[in-house]
Amino acid sequence: MKIIIFGATGGVGKAVVKQALENGFDVTPFVRTPSKLELTHEKLSVVQGDAFNPAEVAAAIAGHDAVVSCLGSSQGMKKSTELQEMVRNIVAGMQEHDVKRIVYTASAGIYNELPGISGKLMMGMLKNALKDHRAATDYIEAHGLHYTIVRPMGLTNGPFSGKYREAAEGVPEKSKSISRADVAHFILKALNDKKYETTSIGIAN
Numbered sequence: 001m002k003i004i005i006f007g008a009t010g011g012v013g014k015a016v017v018k019q020a021l022e023n024g025f026d027v028t029p030f031v032r033t034p035s036k037l038e039l040t041h042e043k044l045s046v047v048q049g050d051a052f053n054p055a056e057v058a059a060a061i062a063g064h065d066a067v068v069s070c071l072g073s074s075q076g077m078k079k080s081t082e083l084q085e086m087v088r089n090i091v092a093g094m095q096e097h098d099v100k101r102i103v104y105t106a107s108a109g110i111y112n113e114l115p116g117i118s119g120k121l122m123m124g125m126l127k128n129a130l131k132d133h134r135a136a137t138d139y140i141e142a143h144g145l146h147y148t149i150v151r152p153m154g155l156t157n158g159p160f161s162g163k164y165r166e167a168a169e170g171v172p173e174k175s176k177s178i179s180r181a182d183v184a185h186f187i188l189k190a191l192n193d194k195k196y197e198t199t200s201i202g203i204a205n
Contacts, residue, residue, distance in 0.1 A: 001191065002026040004061055006051055006090060007070035009036040011155065012105055015184035016068055017044070019160075023188060030060050051086040058093035066101035066191055067094060079128045087136040091143050100146045101197075103187050106133040108151045108202050113170045137200070148190040149200035152183045158205075160185065167202040175204030 003020060007013040008029030014037070020027045021041045029037055034046045049056035051071065061067065067090060073082040087104070094102065108114060109123045109130045123130060137149050153175050160181035165172035186203050190196035 001065045002028070002063065003066045003068055003191065004028040004030055004047075004064045005068045005070065006030050006086070007072060007105075009033065010070050010072055011157070011180045012152075012183050012187075013070035015160075015181045016070060016187055019181075019184050019188055025188070028060065028064065030057070051089060052082075054089045054092060057086075057089040058096050061090070061093040061099055062097045064097075064099055066103070067099060068187060068191070069102065069104045070187075071105075073129060073132055075128070077125070077128055080132050081135070083132040083136040084139060087139050091140060091145070094145065095143070100144075101191065102140060102145050103148045103150060103190050104137060104140055105150045105152070105183065105187065106137055108153045108171050108204075110134040110137060110149075110151060111170075111200075113151075113202070115170070141198075146197045148196045148198075150183065150187060150190070151200060151202040152178050153202070153204040154178070155180050155183065158182075161205065164203050164205050168199060171202035172204040175202075178203055178205045 003025055008017050008031050017029055026043050028045045030047050034048050047060045071086055073080045110133050114123050140147050154177040156177050156179050158179035164182045
């Protein structure tokens with residue numbers, strides 16, 4: 001499978017690139033600064049570009065079987081529509097080149113699904129990022145794509161375990177976090193399994 005990864009120099013994105021190469025995927029990281037990847041491989045084809053540029057995004061998507069988004073906003077806790085803007089470009093590029101499959105990494109909390117007082121506090125703190133992610137996922141879902149929305153709990157730099165829990169509704173019980181390496185593992189698993197198409201899955205260790 002030939003995949004293009006947006007947000008490939010972030011924590012989850014780098015883990016997806018590494019694991020995808022280890023599992024025989026042909027991998028195209030779409031990145032603004034290629035030097036941040038610090039990786040070479042015979043199945044790696046780096047494309048330099050800007051996800052806010054529709055023409056660059058569309059040209060890069062051509063010829064791929066699937067899209068992976070690990071994009072984040074540069075605005076942190078501030079109000080932003082960056083994710084929505086980049087996703088609109090990605091969806092347009094997919095439609096132009098008849099690419100149907102996308103796995104989009106959002107965040108637990110986009111559906112107001114985090115339980116308890118701590119969940120409410122977390123969603124309040126992250127409200128602007130969650131709102132932007134939610135608008136991006138709604139846009140993806142509205143355009144007839146074979147999508148998987150990934151909703152990880154708090155991200156850590158812990159080691160890969162392959163042992164994580166999934167929830168199609170809400171989030172896994174009594175969960176707080178998941179390693180970026182395990183999020184990457186789920187993303188690649190979802191790409192290879194049709195049962196994850198048109199689903200939104202909460203994941204946690």
